Amino acid sequence: MPEVRSPTVRRRELGALLRALRQERGYTVEQVAERLLCSQSKVSRMETGQRSATLRDIRDLCDLYGVTEENERQRLMDLAREGKQPGWWQSYGLPYMTYVGLEQAADSIRLYHCAIVPGLLQTGAYTRAIHEVGIIRLPDEVIEERVKERATRQELLTHATPPSVEIILDEAVLHRPVGGPSTMREQLDRIIEVSKYPSVAIRVLPYDVGAHPAMESDLTILSFQGSAPSVVYVEGLVGQIYLERKAEVERYEQVFECLRDMAASPEDSVDIITKLRDTCADD
Numbered sequence: 001m002p003e004v005r006s007p008t009v010r011r012r013e014l015g016a017l018l019r020a021l022r023q024e025r026g027y028t029v030e031q032v033a034e035r036l037l038c039s040q041s042k043v044s045r046m047e048t049g050q051r052s053a054t055l056r057d058i059r060d061l062c063d064l065y066g067v068t069e070e071n072e073r074q075r076l077m078d079l080a081r082e083g084k085q086p087g088w089w090q091s092y093g094l095p096y097m098t099y100v101g102l103e104q105a106a107d108s109i110r111l112y113h114c115a116i117v118p119g120l121l122q123t124g125a126y127t128r129a130i131h132e133v134g135i136i137r138l139p140d141e142v143i144e145e146r147v148k149e150r151a152t153r154q155e156l157l158t159h160a161t162p163p164s165v166e167i168i169l170d171e172a173v174l175h176r177p178v179g180g181p182s183t184m185r186e187q188l189d190r191i192i193e194v195s196k197y198p199s200v201a202i203r204v205l206p207y208d209v210g211a212h213p214a215m216e217s218d219l220t221i222l223s224f225q226g227s228a229p230s231v232v233y234v235e236g237l238v239g240q241i242y243l244e245r246k247a248e249v250e251r252y253e254q255v256f257e258c259l260r261d262m263a264a265s266p267e268d269s270v271d272i273i274t275k276l277r278d279t280c281a282d283d
Contacts (some may be wrong), residue, residue: 007101009106014046019082027064031202036057058076089101104231123190167258174273185280202270212258213255
């Protein structure tokens with residue numbers, strides 16, 4: 001698979017640049033909307049990357065902000081074009097499509113899971129087992145699409161220039177027999193295999209560490225090259241939450257650093273996973 005230039009991240013990168021230009025020129029969102037004869041919501045959504053900017057939008061904003069350097073104008077135009085190009089994941093109609101778009105272009109991925117194996121590590125059988133017990137069971141064909149989607153997402157781990165990936169798994173994740181013993185044995189083998197990738201570090205947070213700062217929440221911190229700001233992703237039954245204010249991201253980074261300090265080393269973590277794998281009997 002070719003290296004991904006995620007439209008999600010291109011829109012966020014463009015939005016960060018547009019916001020910086022507006023603030024440098026001393027304009028408010030209201031003033032920009034008035035000058036462009038559009039809604040304040042449109043300006044805000046372009047700056048947060050929730051809305052694609054048209055080439056005409058970029059032309060008008062460059063004129064308003066006094067961007068005369070041709071290379072800078074062209075860079076903004078290129079980001080606007082790339083922000084409209086579909087990513088491979090958009091054909092799946094995923095409820096977490098924004099997250100996949102961010103993940104696929106991240107330079108650094110740091111995540112902690114306390115209940116299930118994260119998608120970047122899941123085997124097909126594990127993915128099926130999770131979706132088969134949903135309150136609203138997905139049709140078999142949709143479940144198979146989710147299996148394919150996860151397998152395709154995982155290809156980023158073997159790109160020529162893969163992201164730096166740090167994964168912390170609560171020990172409970174390894175003990176929960178999702179799909180039965182043979183499925184878990186295969187899944188634990190997969191985690192051990194991925195832990196050998198040079199760009200990946202997997203740590204287990206043992207039971208005996210007791211209380212820790214993330215007992216009630218999974219979390220993922222995604223960082224990017226360029227101007228796109230880092231983002232924290234939190235998912236649960238209430239839905240998906242994206243946090244990107246500097247103070248919010250820094251707080252989660254501190255939590256992750258604390259978890260890293262409390263977790264076993266990557267080498268000791270492989271030993272823990274291997275011992276658990278060896279206890280998984282055949283179905």
